[in-house]
Every structure is written in C-alpha cells, then in structure tokens.
Amino acid sequence: MIKNALLTMTRFHPYHGQNIRLLHDNMVAYRETSFAHALTFSEKPLRPGEIFLVEIEKNERGWSGHMRIGLTQFNPADHFELPQYALPDLHNMGKSWIFAVTKSHNKVMLNEEGDTDNGDEPYQSVIDVGSRIGIMYKVNGDTAEMRFIINGEDQGPCARYIPYQGGNLHAVVDVYGTTKQVRIIQLYGVSTLQNACRDRILQLTSEDDLNKLPLPKKLKQFLRYELVQEGEDVSPARKEKIVEERTCMKCEKKAVLVTRVNDAFCKECFMVYVTHKFRAAIGKSKLIRDGESVLVGVSGGQASSCLLHLIQEGLSGRAHKKLRFKPGLVFIDEGATIGMSAEERLANCTQVLEIMEKTGFPCYLKALEQAMELEREAVTNTADQTDTASMTSVEDLTKLHRYDKAEEELRALMDSLKSVSAKEDLIKSLRHKILIDLALKKGYSKVMLGDCSTRLAVRLLTDIAQGRGAHVAMDTAFADNRCNDITIVRPIRDFSSKEVAMFNILNNVPSVFIPRITTKVYSVSIEHLTERFVTGLQAEYPSTTSNIMRTGEKLHTEKKSSSENQCAICQAPLDTDVPSSSALSAVRFSETVSRCSSVTLSIFSTDTACDGGGDKTCQSEGQKESECCGRGDGSCQSKESKLTRDEVESALCYACRLLIKDLGDVSKLPKHILDDISQRQRRTKMKSEIEDFLLDPSNTPD
Known part of the structure; x- marks a missing residue:
C-alpha cells in the first residue's frame, strides 16, 4: 500500500x-x-x-x-x-x-x-x-x-x-x-x-x-478504495442509461460503424459501398483499358494497403465482375532520408515484400537514392533484365541497398535543405520520378496511387500555401497526365481516411508502419500543420474534406505542349512566364538586390553555360579554358559544365524555386534534373544563334 x-x-x-x-x-x-x-x-x-x-x-x-x-x-x-x-x-x-x-x-x-x-x-x-x-x-x-x-x-x-x-x-x-x-x-x-x-x-x-x-x-x-469525499453521498443517483442503437441505412440491420454523422452501415453493406465507389471511379473515367498494365505504388500504409486489397479482390474469382487490368506492385524505400541503418531498412522492405508477394503480382523494390542516378530519359517499353529492383525473394533484398554513393549524395542534398517542408516536397518529387521511370522501363502505361480524399484535401491546401496554386488541379485530380507517356490515377480519392481505416479493420488488411521524415516531429512542416488543421475541422464538421475536394475540382491547369515548358523537378507546367510588373518579378528583384552588393543589377540575365566562345563554366578535359567542345547538336556537350543558380531557376516553377532557395550548391540536385536543365540551356543558346535564319510561321503564305 x-x-x-x-x-x-x-x-x-x-x-x-x-x-x-x-x-x-x-x-x-x-x-x-x-x-x-x-x-x-x-x-x-x-x-x-x-x-x-x-x-x-x-x-x-x-x-x-x-x-x-x-x-x-x-x-x-x-x-x-x-x-x-x-x-x-x-x-x-x-x-x-x-x-x-x-x-x-x-x-x-x-x-x-x-x-x-x-x-x-x-x-x-x-x-x-x-x-x-x-x-x-x-x-x-x-x-x-x-x-x-x-x-x-x-x-x-x-x-x-x-x-x-x-x-x-x-x-x-x-x-x-x-x-x-x-x-x-x-x-x-x-x-x-x-x-x-x-x-x-x-x-x-x-x-x-x-x-x-x-x-x-x-x-x-x-x-475497497472507492473515492468518497467527506460530506458526499456514498450512493449517488445514477443517470438513466442512454441507448444509441443505430441501424444500417441500407438494410436496417444493426450497424457496426458510422462513416459520417448519419451514415451508419452494417459490415456487408459497407463492403458493397466501398467496392462500388472503387469500381465506379475506375469505370466512369474509362482511362484503364482491358489488359492494360498498371503499376501500383505500395507504401505499406493504410491507404495503399486498402487499395491493394481492393485490387486483389477485384481480380479474384469471387468478384461479380472482374477487373481487367494487369497490376504490378512497387515499394520505394525512403529510409536514407532519415538516416536508417541498413538492417532497419532491410527489415521494413522484408515486411512490405511479404505482403506484396502474397498477391501473386509482379513486385519491384526501389530505393529513393536511386533517383540521384537516373538518366534524363528512360527507355520506353524496354524491360531491364539486369535491374536489381525486380525482387522475387527476400534474399534478393540485399541487392537493393548497393547505392552507397547515391545514398551519400541524397543525404547531403537533404541536409542542405533547411526546412522540413522543402524536404517533404523534394522527396515527393523524387518518388514520382522513380515511379515514372520504372513504369517506362517495365512497360506500364498507368501508375495507380492510394491517395484518399483526406490526404488530397491536405495536399490541396498545402500546395496553395507553398506556391503551387497553379498545379493543385493536377495534384488532386483522378488522373494526372503531366507526363506524356504515363498517367497517374487515384482510384480511392473519394475515400476518407476514416473509411480506409474501417475497411482495413473489418477485413484484417495488414499494413506496415514505416517512419517518415515527419514522424514524431510536431509543427515543423506546412503539410503537417495543414493536416492537423483539416483533421481537426473534419472531426467537428464531417463535410470539410468533401467541400475542399469539390472546390479543387473546379480548378484547371493548362498542360504545356513542350517538355521545356515544364518544371525540371516536379514536371508541372511552368508558372513563371509573367509580365515584368507582376508580383513574381517584384520578388525576384527583391531577392537579387539582397544578393548583390553593387548597384548595377541584371535581374533577367539569360547567360548560358556555354556560348561557343569560351564560357568559364564550360571546359572539357584536355581543352583550354577558352575552347568549347561543340559536339553533338552543335552545342556544348561537356560533362564538366556547371550550371549557375539563375540557369537552374529558369527551368523551375515558382514553388520549386522556393524549394532550392536554401540550397547552397545547386550541383547537389539529382543528375537527371541537372542534365535536363543543361540540355534546355544548350537548345536555348542554339536557337538564339540561328534565330535570324528561321522562318516566322506568321509570315508564311497560305
């Protein structure tokens, strides 16, 4: 005692x-x-x-x-x-x-x-x-x-x-x-x-x-240790028991869950409701054709596990009408971003791979650091037989973590970014790049992600706060077609996080908790704060996320015809081609003034990395400083050329410019991003050199 x-x-x-x-x-x-x-x-x-x-x-x-x-x-x-x-x-x-x-x-x-x-x-x-x-x-x-x-x-x-x-x-x-x-x-x-x-x-x-x-x-x-205070009645009157029996809104049987305030379901009706929403989202879009190969992103979390289970049930013999596409599964290990040991990363990959293997679908594992070594252009519809990301057993997992140099580069890049918001944004872009690259190499025409309405509502508000207001339509739509060859689809975008969780519990769907960069970190990123705000409102006002999503559906983003008009990091259309009197120009002027010590400023400089006459940033091995290689398409092909910050920012959207704002050395960006920007600079330079010899389409007679 x-x-x-x-x-x-x-x-x-x-x-x-x-x-x-x-x-x-x-x-x-x-x-x-x-x-x-x-x-x-x-x-x-x-x-x-x-x-x-x-x-x-x-x-x-x-x-x-x-x-x-x-x-x-x-x-x-x-x-x-x-x-x-x-x-x-x-x-x-x-x-x-x-x-x-x-x-x-x-x-x-x-x-x-x-x-x-x-x-x-x-x-x-x-x-x-x-x-x-x-x-x-x-x-x-x-x-x-x-x-x-x-x-x-x-x-x-x-x-x-x-x-x-x-x-x-x-x-x-x-x-x-x-x-x-x-x-x-x-x-x-x-x-x-x-x-x-x-x-x-x-x-x-x-x-x-x-x-x-x-x-x-x-x-x-x-x-008996009953907490009785002096002068208090030892037998207080009891409140009348309040019985809150709910019946299913469909069949009038006893309800086992409530999705919203007045939406009570029994287990059977809830399963029909969820399955119908999933199949209707795929069917009404008519984007996925019979026999089409679809790459499904699996993170191990609740939403992706729910999506995987729905696909598995839709392709099973129990389904009333079977799905017709051919899925493949991919998991991207992001352990390098939070300094996980090789043993911890291997354990996480093992758990996810065991879940994916039980489905019988083709399985792939990727490490996020592989994005640092991607080539600028993926090989379309060509299976890479030597790709170590194609795993068939747990023993093959040891092949995944053999990118020591790339892992060091990724960690150096993450350490260079000061804000957690910028790190989250970059990780998302690198993850999508790996998905697109793998889909192209393995012959998949669609990438399917498990983004639910709660997550997309948070992303919509986060994008606006981070300067991506022009791109929210792409980031939250059912189909994201910013990449010409691959379309990203979100078939459970109409599911709330609560519906996802209830579905997983009732079906005993396994999931794997894997720490992320914001795990156990409070109030440090814009997305994390937005999530707390949205979920707090959702608890009191159940229509919060649906209203946010309906507002987002009214927005539209015009797709650019040329890849050079897309951001080199997020592939979204560039939103920086604005008049000189715009707010963006004022921000650029202010930043330039703060960086420059002299009064003479050139805030709209278009200097390129190589002008054919000997730029100091272009120098191949064995050449003099004043010479240029002049190979390939007539422009500089030197691998030693170094991009300036202004050149990099010219190929980025406004939000991605903010992302690299604190990056001291832009050369730490992934290789495929720098190669893409370098090619754009060379083409821009070459176009300016032959501009006088080009025909103006407006002056061409009919």
Missing part, C-alpha cells in the same frame, strides 16, 4: 504512440489524428494500491469504440515496438491486461465458478467529457488483481492472477476511438490511522469475505 506521506506528481512517459502529443508537463495526452497509434504509459511503475486516474477532456465524434486502460509489464523506457492498438495487439503480446471502456459496464466480473458476483447492472455513460477512469492493482499472495474505478466507484476486479513479481506494472492508456484527450488527475493523500487499519484488514481478509463483514457501507467502500 501507499506508504509515502505525499504522492509524487504522476505523468505520462515520453515514449508513446506516433499520433499522441503530450501537453502540460506530460500530464495531458492528446491524439492529433486518426484513431490508432495512440498508446501512452505511466512515467513510473505503479505501486500496490496506487490509483492511476485519468479524466476525459475531449471527445471526437464519428469513430467507433472508446478509451482502453490497463496494466502492462512492458517497460516504455525500453522503447519496444509499439502496436497500433492496446486491444487486441498489445494484449496479444502478453504481459498486458487491458480493459475497454464502454457506454455500459458490468460492475462485477465472473467469479471462478463462472457466476456473477452481484448480477449485471448497467452503469451510467462513462465516455462523456468529465468522466474519470482509474486503474490499480491489489496484491493477493504471489499474484495480484487489477481493479477498475469509474467516477469514484470500484467496479470490482477485472483481471486476476497477475504475476506482479515478474516485472513492474505500468499503467497503459490507449486514447482510442471517440476519446480525443485525457488528463491525469493527481491524487494526494496523507498516511493516517485509517489507512494503516485498512492495510492491516486487507492483509487478513479476502475480497469475498469483505462484503460479509458487519461493517457500515461507507467503511466497506473505504476498504
């Missing part, structure tokens, strides 16, 4: 689930997004008789299930791999005793003979804001029993025969489902004669005999 005169402050342990944010000196746990990955632990192990008490401060409508609480012998200081949920995941790991908080609760558990102690008695709703739920354990010989306390009333033992001597017991709270935020209630007490008497009585009396003792009711409650 508690011997100290004053209990120390109780806090949450700093190691917690990825969606949890600790506030107020680690005494408040707030779930920022989703409904999973929200495990929290007590900072210190509990002592026998010590009550760990939390109060529900915020709820979030629209989810199913509520907070879970219990005890575990896993030490959070060991930083063991956290599961998504306390029930059943943490419970199935062993050494954990978890209890689900429900709207109605039996005060007593079954005894050893299987009978209830006092009968079933519905309890008042305990999931409302202000409810206090506590957990404690009491020692009985070599084992212990866990007791559950709701709003000051002991609910009786909810777990017996806990081997407490096998390790310290930490309290565990899963801020799950409708429960959004909980606060630890500090319990202070003074060791008194009453406490000493209680300790002695409990040592000599069993739980079953306690109720038989001829003692006043109030004293019995004190012995």
